[in-house]
Amino acid sequence: MTTAAASTAVSTLSKPWALWLGRVFSALTVAGLGFSAVMKVSQSPDVLKGFEHFGYPASVIVTIGVVELLVALLYAVPQTAVLGAILVTGYLGGATATHVRVADPFIAPIILGVLAWAGLFLRDARLRALLPLRRTP
Template structure:
């Protein structure tokens, strides 16, 4: 049996409409996040020397840097398309989890300034989506019991 996202969203999703101001704020937050992530992704794909050097210092093989950039670009593409934005946010969250693990467990970087920087971006990914998408509000409301 397969279920689509549309059937997985609570029927009360219509009650979670998004005001124009919240939608605009969500688009701004999401736009800033997407711009920063695009810069990161494209610099990995272009194999900018500073980015490759920083990745190698973290233990990532040189040949894997463009692969990571391509994966990030695919996640961004899913995030910006409204129909797949929730899936994109889940994938971006997973991507950031890998970054936290790499910085923390393998390289013992400072917690708040380096390790959690990916987690901070993940919070903004979901904040932007929550502000602009009533489906996310409905899902959150069903989880917290509202």
């Protein structure tokens, strides 16, 4: 792709609606991870029961919650959002594997991961330049 075509692809998504949609997707991602992290750190009985179902010992729940919160914070800060998105992907990959292992529905972590990357793609021009969407003439 030529430089002119890349800049056209980047400017196409530089519309205010795309930026706001990206912010909404990113906020949903941070809210979902944040809520989940708070539930883990609070060690509510429902969370303890869920972790027992997944086969994890209760001693790791707080650690997983803190890691989840840190990943969400890295994603929320614009300067570290790409690193945060990579870590969100890794975290949600582990969540997906956990659900698959116990034969639970695993669509929620996948949707959250897609929302994370879609939000970052829509709000960060540098990422759009790196991964341009191509249109056929």
